[in-house]
Amino acid sequence: MSYLTEADSMHIKLMAHEIRHSVIEMLTHAGSGHLAGPLGMADIFAAMYFSVLNHRPQEPDWESRDRLILSNGHIVPVRYAAMAHAGYFPLEELNTLRRFGSRLQGHPERTRLPGLETTSGPLGDGLTQAAGIALGLRMNDNSARVYAILSDGEQQCGVTWEAMMFASAHKLSNLTAIIDRNEIQITGPTEKIMPIEPLREKYEAFNWNAVTVDGHDVEMFVDAIEQAKNVHERPTVIIANTIPGKGVPEIEGDHRWHGRVPTKEEAVKFLMQLAQERKIVTAA
């Protein structure tokens, strides 16, 4: 029995497709950035913005909002797209990504766009800030939850482990980390560059509650999020196995798409492939 109704989960899946569509368009328009990561995380971002988060898009500074911290800032197009679809700002603004004067910087900056929570890009800096926010909320008796989205490559950063140790020492059960386990980083597979496995066991050894999910199965993902709310005195990590480039079969799992964007011709093709995938979802 899933936490989500069938209608809920269909809505999330459709929003994920809208987000993917926007991601391809905005990155093509921008002419630089990362494509594979944002596509791979579209389901999770759709689940966060259209189901999990207790938030008010019209009031991004609302004190009781859940905090979503994006640590690996380079996948921010998926966040911008999700925020725009959720009503934080007009969809047209997505086309300003990476442009001079835009609120949508190449890597997210909290002072420029309300709702971003943190500034990120240099890898490894997300979990530590999320832990500080979680501790501060607890000090203030604020029951909001903190979600930190991390990449798997960031598990190579020393500060991630400092923060991991800190979060369990301070029993930050209001903190849930979500790891985008897509197994690629910019120059190749994580296990080839610098192995991070066994990842789940490492978190468990640091006294975290650890679960592994299919990052494209929104019911499973949201169930893991809900179960984390019942874990006391320990933070939770959800290791989400994802496929980079998900939604565009031609590029799925291809690490060469980690750090590049489509040409206009490729974008037309990718959007058609995406439309095919959407039909499969709606038919199901």
Add this chain to the structure above:
Amino acid sequence: MILHDTHLHEDIFDTGKLEHAGLRDGFGAAIGELADSDERVVVVCADVSKSVRADVFRKKHPERYVEVGVAEQNMAGVAAGLAQVGMLPFMVTFAAFSPGRNREQIRTAIALSDLPVKVVGTHTGVSVGPDGATHQALDDITLMRVMPNMQVVVPADREEARKAIHASAAVNKPIYIRLTRHETPVFTTTDTPFEIGRAEYLWRSPQPRVALMGAGPLLYEALHAARMLEGEGIGTSVLNLHSVKPMDIDRVKEAAGDAGAVVSIEEHQILGGVGGTVAEILAQNTPMPLEMVAVHDAFGQSGTAQELLEHYGLTRGSIMEAARKAHGRAHG
């Protein structure tokens, strides 16, 4: 002569009569006072609470003392996170490690994020002594000064350190406060004016021919140098540049313009610190002879504070020599 309205200690030149204290004790005093009046005050510390004088706070307010262990990068991230939810975090440890080790986290999570985190670095300068080069921060002013949004304050004694910590709490910006371990004369008083962004004259001869300007405990040596230089017939002014950023540019220009020659003074690398700031201002406004009393692109080493200050040329004698040289270049 000593300026009356600076309210410096009345026996200022009688060193034996002055209390001696490390600037870290000013942090310890101020943080206790602040914590009583402001519930948002939190101390984030990296396993050195006693050495940085945070132990009294830790015992009195355990719920607002955050231990991160030996993890300075995480310290910066956690402090940024706490500031995000409205707390007033003071992150404090040895400057060799913060900002020495965590400069990137300070840059991204605090400075670029424009969060009012107070970064307090202790154990600066060669006067740290026997611990040696690894623990003597000599580049921290430069590291912090080049970050947009970041303010930098370098107090001259324990009392000024206390005031700086208080003043920093009221600044809704990231700020770095540079402190020391070595016990130096407390020559300012509670009545000595202190305002971030404002430089203060401590001494002014009737006709200053060299402006001595700098920050930190060496200013006490500068005052002795000023008195002896006056005896030699070289009038000077002594300007306290505790606020390295924002720097009181007008006051620097004024003091330099009056004298026609400048000596900069700091217990820090010559590259990009207080003297570097002064050089930038002079070169852009009123180029004139500048001599710099600082560590000349070298690491520190073990020794007593006094031995090291002498070895690296950070004494009243070095200040006098620099002043004579600057005077000769400008007026000789």
